[in-house]
Amino acid sequence: MSKKIIVLAESREGALRNVSFEAIAAGKKIADGGEIVSVLIGDNVSELGQELVAYGADRVITVQSEKLKQYSSDGYAQGLLAVLDEENPEGLVFGHTALGKDLSPRIASKLGSGLISDVTSIEEDGGEPVFVRPIYSGKAFEKKVVTDGLIFITIRPNNIDPLPKEESRSGEVTSLDADIKDLRTIIKDVVRKATDGVDLSEAKVIVAGGRGVKSEEGFEPLKELADLLGGAVGASRGACDAEYCDYSLQIGQTGKVVTPDLYIACGLSGAIQHMAGMSNSKVIVAINKDPEANIFKVADYGIVGDLFDVVPLLIEEFKKIKA
Numbered sequence: 360m361s362k363k364i365i366v367l368a369e370s371r372e373g374a375l376r377n378v379s380f381e382a383i384a385a386g387k388k389i390a391d392g393g394e395i396v397s398v399l400i401g402d403n404v405s406e407l408g409q410e411l412v413a414y415g416a417d418r419v420i421t422v423q424s425e426k427l428k429q430y431s432s433d434g435y436a437q438g439l440l441a442v443l444d445e446e447n448p449e450g451l452v453f454g455h456t457a458l459g460k461d462l463s464p465r466i467a468s469k470l471g472s473g474l475i476s477d478v479t480s481i482e483e484d485g486g487e488p489v490f491v492r493p494i495y496s497g498k499a500f501e502k503k504v505v506t507d508g509l510i511f512i513t514i515r516p517n518n519i520d521p522l523p524k525e526e527s528r529s530g531e532v533t534s535l536d537a538d539i540k541d542l543r544t545i546i547k548d549v550v551r552k553a554t555d556g557v558d559l560s561e562a563k564v565i566v567a568g569g570r571g572v573k574s575e576e577g578f579e580p581l582k583e584l585a586d587l588l589g590g591a592v593g594a595s596r597g598a599c600d601a602e603y604c605d606y607s608l609q610i611g612q613t614g615k616v617v618t619p620d621l622y623i624a625c626g627l628s629g630a631i632q633h634m635a636g637m638s639n640s641k642v643i644v645a646i647n648k649d650p651e652a653n654i655f656k657v658a659d660y661g662i663v664g665d666l667f668d669v670v671p672l673l674i675e676e677f678k679k680i681k682a
């Protein structure tokens with residue numbers, strides 16, 4: 360049966376996040392030919408609506424207010440619930456991002472609905488969607504179906520391919536005048552960590568360093584390689600604890616969960632807590648001096664050697680390819 364699906368889009372610094380397009384594609388898999396309505400909340404975001412249409416949204420609703428300039432669960436929940444009141448959808452799709460993880464349980468509880476979080480793929484059984492999600496830190500996968508009520512999922516970034524962008528797609532972009540009541544939390548200022556370049560959680564290529572990188576300066580060749588490949592730098596907790604880099608780069612059970620196309624692990628041992636955050640990467644390359652290092656168990660390609668020899672060689676070769 361065809362369903363109307365609301366997809367929450369996310370923008371940051373005036374640009375849509377890629378997970379918004381992936382969520383539209385996920386919505387299409389659930390909608391069974393029904394309508395995809397993308398909702399964009401913020402301040403001055405209406406000019407982004409057309410891009411959501413180009414990625415497959417049938418309709419876009421923006422909820423804009425000065426009070427929604429910064430994310431707050433209170434403000435965004437008010438904005439989204441106003442849309443849901445009018446639209447009565449059969450399904451909701453959010454990104455499994457910091458925002459999605461914060462907002463989705465609140466909305467689910469307000470609606471009295473269940474929530475399937477961190478979905479990595481959507482299969483089909485007898486015309487009904489089956490949601491696949493990792494459990495036990497990625498060591499197993501479970502499959503879930505919704506038998507009754509609203510379908511509400513969050514999707515892990517980088518796992519569901521967006522639809523191709525087609526500027527010729529047409530769709531209506533409207534704005535909803537939501538009455539956003541005074542917020543209980545006012546964000547006065549946001550101080551961003553200086554992560555130049557690509558967002559780690561959405562990066563297609565990640566070059567990660569561990570304790571073997573040995574110093575803050577040791578990360579420089581990793582940054583150069585990441586830049587060359589249009590990727591981001593990540594780290595093990597070992598490297599963060601040793602103060603070689605910022606904790607915002609930490610990948611793993613207590614850090615970020617990433618699924619890039621290519622993960623290059625340099626001088627990290629592959630502790631189970633680290634692998635919980637990266638073992639679902641599509642291709643894993645490990646560089647480690649120790650041939651017995653655990654990381655080689657999940658690596659598609661392993662290089663036994665000193666990272667300070669191997670990484671410069673990789674940089675040299677990729678420069679030749681790019682030249």
Ligand code: FAD
Nearest residue numbers: 569570571595596597611612613614626627628633648666
């Ligand atoms: P090490 O284990 O010390 O490994 C360093 C590696 O570098 C070694 O394999 C060595 O052979 C190699 N090496 C050294 N020099 C070179 C060189 N020149 N060239 C090539 N290779 C070299 N860890 C995380 O990463 N993320 C998490 O989210 C996380 N959460 C945790 C949660 C809990 C509750 C606990 C208890 C631990 C958690 N940890 C986490 C820590 C984890 O258990 C490991 O201690 C940590 O991942 C080790 O970091 P590492 O691999 O960089 O260091």
